[in-house]
Amino acid sequence: MSDRKLKLGIIGYGTEGSMYGKFISEGMVENVEVTAVCDIDPEKLEIAKKVFPNAKFYECYKEMVDSGEVEGIVTCVPHYLHPEMAIYGLTHGVNVLNEKPAGVYTKQVKELNEVAKKSDKAYALFFNQRTNPLYRKLKKILDSGELGTIRRTNWIITTWWRPDAYYKQSDWRATWGGEGGGVLVNQAPHQLDLIQWMTGAPDRVYSSVQYGYQRDIVVDDQVHFLMEYDDGRTGVFVTGTNEIIGTDRLEIVCDGGKIVVDDSKKATIYRLKETENDLNARMTIDDVKMLFAGQMKFDDLFETEVIEENSVWGGQHCEVLRNFAAHILDGEELLANGAEGINGVRLANAVHLSSWLGKPVSVKDFDDDLYLKLLNEKIREEGKFEERK
Numbered sequence: 110m111s112d113r114k115l116k117l118g119i120i121g122y123g124t125e126g127s128m129y130g131k132f133i134s135e136g137m138v139e140n141v142e143v144t145a146v147c148d149i150d151p152e153k154l155e156i157a158k159k160v161f162p163n164a165k166f167y168e169c170y171k172e173m174v175d176s177g178e179v180e181g182i183v184t185c186v187p188h189y190l191h192p193e194m195a196i197y198g199l200t201h202g203v204n205v206l207n208e209k210p211a212g213v214y215t216k217q218v219k220e221l222n223e224v225a226k227k228s229d230k231a232y233a234l235f236f237n238q239r240t241n242p243l244y245r246k247l248k249k250i251l252d253s254g255e256l257g258t259i260r261r262t263n264w265i266i267t268t269w270w271r272p273d274a275y276y277k278q279s280d281w282r283a284t285w286g287g288e289g290g291g292v293l294v295n296q297a298p299h300q301l302d303l304i305q306w307m308t309g310a311p312d313r314v315y316s317s318v319q320y321g322y323q324r325d326i327v328v329d330d331q332v333h334f335l336m337e338y339d340d341g342r343t344g345v346f347v348t349g350t351n352e353i354i355g356t357d358r359l360e361i362v363c364d365g366g367k368i369v370v371d372d373s374k375k376a377t378i379y380r381l382k383e384t385e386n387d388l389n390a391r392m393t394i395d396d397v398k399m400l401f402a403g404q405m406k407f408d409d410l411f412e413t414e415v416i417e418e419n420s421v422w423g424g425q426h427c428e429v430l431r432n433f434a435a436h437i438l439d440g441e442e443l444l445a446n447g448a449e450g451i452n453g454v455r456l457a458n459a460v461h462l463s464s465w466l467g468k469p470v471s472v473k474d475f476d477d478d479l480y481l482k483l484l485n486e487k488i489r490e491e492g493k494f495e496e497r498k
Contacts, residue, residue: 115434118145118179122153126185140434192221199228209298211450213289216477232447237425238299243418257365262344268355269296283326285487286494291328293457301453311336318464323351
């Protein structure tokens with residue numbers, strides 16, 4: 110283990126950037142030191158100077174990257190800027206920890222991934238939910254195959270209530286040209302990443318998306334979509350920002366059991382003593398009669414395990430920062446390789462596109478050009494931002 114710290118530059122000292130700065134300044138990330146901060150707002154730089162009096166400060170991120178003061182950067186800026194800044198960092202000799210999402214549209218992220226392939230610098234994604242010990246244990250169980258093949262996945266995640274005042278705090282929020290979407294690109298990227306990380310990317314999606322349903326915005330604030338896989342399994346994902354009493358419930362049904370996760374803290378794992386296929390094959394008409402009479406002892410068919418994990422607030426973010434530094438300094442494997450960021454972006458794009466076209470959309474053969482064309486139509490209608498390339 111290296112006895113020195115990674116020299117990190119924070120780009121954007123708003124809500125996220127200042128939070129990461131706080132964690133590092135308080136010694137919660139032992140192998141990182143902040144040597145530079147960049148923000149276009151002088152007031153935010155003044156705040157940062159009080160926390161890091163020995164750091165260098167910049168209003169232009171390119172000047173910070175070129176300064177030689179940093180070995181790595183973390184991008185805490187509006188989503189469209191993530192690929193732009195990451196590409197500049199990687200092509201100018203700096204390691205990059207990109208905030209989620211990796212970008213707004215797939216064409217943009219593909220360009221970034223091509224640059225990352227050719228770079229000898231590290232490129233990581235800030236998918237802090239992958240550090241959640243609960244989800245790490247569940248992925249291990251699913252990867253082992255002990256529950257058999259997956260049949261159905263459902264996730265209802267509506268625990269991020271956002272009033273209109275939230276959207277009005279910045280001109281770029283909840284816009285097509287400034288943010289690139291609503292709940293799918295702002296609140297839900299972690300879950301879009303996790304569901305694919307644990308169960309695999311769907312082959313097609315069919316969505317019902319409501320834009321400005323309960324909020325004075327033009328982007329998505331309530332989303333339902335169906336995931337279809339070529340092997341026959343399905344999934345349903347529900348999210349939105351208008352529920353004060355929100356729900357966070359994930360179900361993964363397999364041939365050999367079931368996983369139920371509540372509030373991302375408690376998982377109940379049901380392990381069938383026989384697979385459902387085997388049980389079905391040996392059922393007789395007498396067994397069916399017992400089933401209809403309510404006499405079948407279902408509790409005898411499975412065993413139950415409960416796993417509970419409570420992540421300390423900020424602990425997940427600190428672990429991503431620590432891991433990023435340890436990868437650069439000591440060769441530790443990245444929690445989330447940046448190349449994987451396209452998966453969540455592609456899924457979110459496909460959900461939008463399905464709702465715009467009113468039909469199922471392929472995820473594995475996603476039409477990058479069509480999505481960008483229709484996104485630019487939305488941007489033109491807003492009349493506030495430049496179109497994207």
